[in-house]
Amino acid sequence: MQGYATKLIEITEQGADRIALQWLKDVRANPKTPAYHNFSDEKALSHAVAFYKNFRALFCTDKPFEAARKFFTKYADERYSEGIPLHEAIYALILMRRHIWLYAEFQAVFVTAVEHHQAAESLTRTILMFDYATYVITGRYEELMKREMEERIRLDSKAGSFSQKLIHGGHAK
Amino acid sequence: MQAVATKLIDVTENNADKIARQWYADVRKNPKTPSYHDLSADRAIPQAVDFYTKFRGVFSAKSPFDEARRVYAKYADDCYEKGIPLQEAIYAMTLMRRHIWLYAEFQALFVSAVEQQQAVESLNRTILLFDYATYVITERYQELMKGEIDRQLGALRALGMEESFTGSKVGIMACLLAACGFLTYYYHAVMASGVIFTHLFYIPIVLAGVWWRKKGIYVSVLLGLILISSHLIILKGVPLTDDLIRAIMFIVVSAVVALLAEGFTKIEILYKTVPRSGATQEA
Numbered sequence: 001m002q003g004y005a006t007k008l009i010e011i012t013e014q015g016a017d018r019i020a021l022q023w024l025k026d027v028r029a030n031p032k033t034p035a036y037h038n039f040s041d042e043k044a045l046s047h048a049v050a051f052y053k054n055f056r057a058l059f060c061t062d063k064p065f066e067a068a069r070k071f072f073t074k075y076a077d078e079r080y081s082e083g084i085p086l087h088e089a090i091y092a093l094i095l096m097r098r099h100i101w102l103y104a105e106f107q108a109v110f111v112t113a114v115e116h117h118q119a120a121e122s123l124t125r126t127i128l129m130f131d132y133a134t135y136v137i138t139g140r141y142e143e144l145m146k147r148e149m150e151e152r153i154r155l156d157s158k159a160g161s162f163s164q165k166l167i168h169g170g171h172a173k
Numbered sequence: 174m175q176a177v178a179t180k181l182i183d184v185t186e187n188n189a190d191k192i193a194r195q196w197y198a199d200v201r202k203n204p205k206t207p208s209y210h211d212l213s214a215d216r217a218i219p220q221a222v223d224f225y226t227k228f229r230g231v232f233s234a235k236s237p238f239d240e241a242r243r244v245y246a247k248y249a250d251d252c253y254e255k256g257i258p259l260q261e262a263i264y265a266m267t268l269m270r271r272h273i274w275l276y277a278e279f280q281a282l283f284v285s286a287v288e289q290q291q292a293v294e295s296l297n298r299t300i301l302l303f304d305y306a307t308y309v310i311t312e313r314y315q316e317l318m319k320g321e322i323d324r325q326l327g328a329l330r331a332l333g334m335e336e337s338f339t340g341s342k343v344g345i346m347a348c349l350l351a352a353c354g355f356l357t358y359y360y361h362a363v364m365a366s367g368v369i370f371t372h373l374f375y376i377p378i379v380l381a382g383v384w385w386r387k388k389g390i391y392v393s394v395l396l397g398l399i400l401i402s403s404h405l406i407i408l409k410g411v412p413l414t415d416d417l418i419r420a421i422m423f424i425v426v427s428a429v430v431a432l433l434a435e436g437f438t439k440i441e442i443l444y445k446t447v448p449r450s451g452a453t454q455e456a
Binding site: 113116117131134 | 205258259260264267286292293296297300304307311312
């Protein structure tokens with residue numbers, strides 16, 4: 001698997017800019033990612049390029065969940081601060097994954113029967129990474145929403161609203 | 174692909190219960206699905222069985238996204254109703270998918286080179302469905318969370334009559350105050366008593382607090398003045414202490430209601446202005 005994986009990783013890394021451009025075209029027109037329709041090219045491209053450039057680190061690690069947690073927590077933080085809704089942030093990532101495979105297919109990376117077998121293993125590994133990614137991003141968004149709400153209530157209480165203190169049993173700082 | 178897909182679907186459907194039980198054993202101890210650790214088999218397994226028996230419909234659908242929306246929105250509703258957090262609901266579904274493949278591998282479904290190639294195609298189709306499922310469930314959860322908060326806030330809005338009786342609040346309050354004035358006169362002048370009737374004063378006091386927040390306190394002050402004035406004019410010689418305490422309680426209750434109503438309004442505003450809690454917005 002390692003040999004094939006290296007091939008896939010190398011193609012992804014080398015073609016990062018091209019794959020990212022194809023992904024951008026997709027999210028711009030995809031009805032499931034409306035938040036990206038008016039997003040700046042530069043910003044959106046940076047999301048995809050960052051992912052493709054880190055693909056090796058995520059793919060080859062001995063601790064895939066830990067690597068996924070580290071990278072996709074940052075991904076979630078950035079998308080959240082950019083105002084991308086959760087389901088779109090996840091779908092945009094799914095499209096990033098699809099474009100790796102579309103590009104690999106276009107480059108005719110899987111031809112022989114052995115390569116097909118390796119492709120299945122490689123696909124399984126990629127899917128595992130994305131299962132973790134979805135888990136991490138969803139959990140992180142929930143955490144960020146909760147934190148933002150608490151922060152707003154805290155600021156509101158700090159502004160001197162007696163009613164907030166009353167509601168929160170006087171625990172507001 | 175159709176043949177191997179049929180094979181995969183047949184195995185999944187025919188062994189739905191067995192696969193569901195294996196899945197249940199997994200989610201029961203998986204550290205990423207703690208909400209399932211205490212979920213009884215009676216509640217969890219039917220969810221997985223339902224998922225596996227509907228697999229054919231979604232897998233073979235001509236419009237897989239529409240079918241996925243129909244099936245997985247229901248899955249989201251079910252998980253939400255059970256109080257399962259979004260990330261766990263999605264991860265539990267991911268495990269359902271894995272257990273299809275674990276079972277297929279265990280049954281040695283894909284052995285030859287041709288079958289291996291078909292397996293890749295079949296895997297691709299499954300992954301597509303799960304991509305849609307993740308999208309649908311995430312979106313649906315956000316809708317459900319928003320709906321729940323809206324419903325809870327709706328109760329306060331209904332009490333505040335902010336949508337239905339906007340124009341007649343003053344009129345209703347005037348009628349209630351007139352009724353309170355009449356009751357005060359009747360009880361003090363005719364019945365020569367000060368008991369019970371003042372409880373009814375809390376109706377306009379609470380409504381005024383909900384409708385006008387702190388300004389509603391003026392209503393309680395007015396009612397207090399009516400009560401004390403009436404007492405001083407009509408019930409001469411009777412100690413004022415009881416009515417004085419009642420008048421103070423009017424103001425205290427009014428202030429508490431006003432502050433609570435104000436707090437709820439602020440929470441509603443905070444909720445509506447948290448931009449990324451689910452509402453799609455322009456980036």
